[in-house]
Structure formats: C-alpha cells, structure tokens
Amino acid sequence: MSDFVALRPAREDDLAMLERFLEDVEVAAPFEWFGWWDVGRWRRRWAEDGLLSEGRGLLVVERNGERLGFVGWSKVVTSQISYCWRFGIGLLPEARGHGYGTEAQRLLVRYLFAHTQVARIEAVTEMANVPEQRALEKAGLVxxxxxxxxxFRNGRWRDAVLFSVLRKDVLIEDAPLPERPAGRH
Structure with missing residues (x-):
C-alpha cells in the first residue's frame, strides 16, 4: 500500500465518522446530500457483516492514522454470468483537494483487481463534480x-458521468488482503 494514504477495514470506532456523511449537511455537501434518511444504516451493516461482504464493501481511507473518509464498492450484475464493481468515495471536507481521493481510488482499483476476478470496475459522479472527475482520470479511469x-438531488434531476477501468489496463502489484476487524468472523 501507499505511504501517502492507506485503506483499511473499518473498525467499530469508525462508525461515528461514517455517520457524519448521513447526519451533517456540511460533510455530505455539495454532491452527496440527499436529505435525511436511514441514519442507522452504517450501524446495521456493521452488525450484519462488519462492512465487508461478498457483494459490497467499505474501507476507511487514512493518512498517518488520521481518518480521511471511506471508499465503498458494490456488485453490479452485467449479464446472467458476469458482474463488475461500482465504487464511490466520501472524503471529509478537510481531506478534499489534497490528492488523497485520487490515491485512495487508485489503491481501491488495484485491490479489487488483485482479489476478485472482475474485468471491469466503474464509478459514477455527478456532471458538476469536476474535482471528482479529475481524480478518477488521475486514478486511471476512462x-x-x-x-x-x-x-435526483436537491429538487432536480442531475446528469452523471460514467468512468471505468479494465483489468487489462492496470498493472496489478501484490496487494495484501485486509484482515477482518477484531471481533468479526
């Protein structure tokens, strides 16, 4: 993993940081605030699977032990016998604009290709989210x-941009498999 930022499995003490994205307009704004909804989502998922399962996952983004946000992915069925991963990122406001998101997304792509057999990984971002579009391109997505x-967000429909990266386009270095958080099985 990179010395710049690192990804790690979530721990129970990360839930308060994750909940900020659901409860604090300033943390979720401007592109991820969809109103008040399901503020217990992270705690239910934590109790269910520790935020890592066969069809979806979440890793905490950190730098020097400081939580910066998270990356998450989920399975998108593309045919009767195939699927790809779709991922997203949420960074705390103080972590935005420093290149941490680019590096975290690059690490996640390498991790998913190293430990799953998908041929494609994709990301979707709102058309107006130009910084995220730049970060995805810098991370190697097309x-x-x-x-x-x-x-639909804040009273109107929004256009989005689809990005992808293919396995054949990424040099996959050995990526360690994160261990389950203590107390999970």
Whole structure:
C-alpha cells in the first residue's frame, strides 16, 4: 500500500465518522446530500457483516492514522454470468483537494483487481463534480459518457458521468488482503 494514504477495514470506532456523511449537511455537501434518511444504516451493516461482504464493501481511507473518509464498492450484475464493481468515495471536507481521493481510488482499483476476478470496475459522479472527475482520470479511469437525468438531488434531476477501468489496463502489484476487524468472523 501507499505511504501517502492507506485503506483499511473499518473498525467499530469508525462508525461515528461514517455517520457524519448521513447526519451533517456540511460533510455530505455539495454532491452527496440527499436529505435525511436511514441514519442507522452504517450501524446495521456493521452488525450484519462488519462492512465487508461478498457483494459490497467499505474501507476507511487514512493518512498517518488520521481518518480521511471511506471508499465503498458494490456488485453490479452485467449479464446472467458476469458482474463488475461500482465504487464511490466520501472524503471529509478537510481531506478534499489534497490528492488523497485520487490515491485512495487508485489503491481501491488495484485491490479489487488483485482479489476478485472482475474485468471491469466503474464509478459514477455527478456532471458538476469536476474535482471528482479529475481524480478518477488521475486514478486511471476512462470517461465513457454522460448519463442524463441520472440522479435526483436537491429538487432536480442531475446528469452523471460514467468512468471505468479494465483489468487489462492496470498493472496489478501484490496487494495484501485486509484482515477482518477484531471481533468479526
């Protein structure tokens, strides 16, 4: 893993940081605030699977032991016998604009290709989220196109941009398999 930022499995004491993305408008704004909803989501998922399961996962982004946010992914079925991963990122406001998101997304792509057999990993971001588009491109993803009226946020439909990276386009170095957080099985 990188000395710049690191990814690690979530611990129970990370839940308060994750909940900030659901409860604090300033943390989720401007592109991830969808109103008040399901503020118990992280704690239920923690109790269910420790935020790592076969079809989805979440890793904490940190630098020198300081929590910066998280990356998460979920399975997208693409045919009867295949799937890809779709991922996203949430960084705390103080962690944005320093290149941490680019590095975290690059690490996540390498991790998912090293430990799963998918051929494709994708990300979607709102059209107006230009910093995230730049971060995805710097992380090695290719812009595929615009999806019109893709997501409803703050009273109107928003266009989104689809990015992807293919296994054949990434040099995969050995990536360690994170251990389960203590107390999980």
């Amino acid at each position: 812009r595929e196109g615009v999806m019109r009226d893709y997501a």
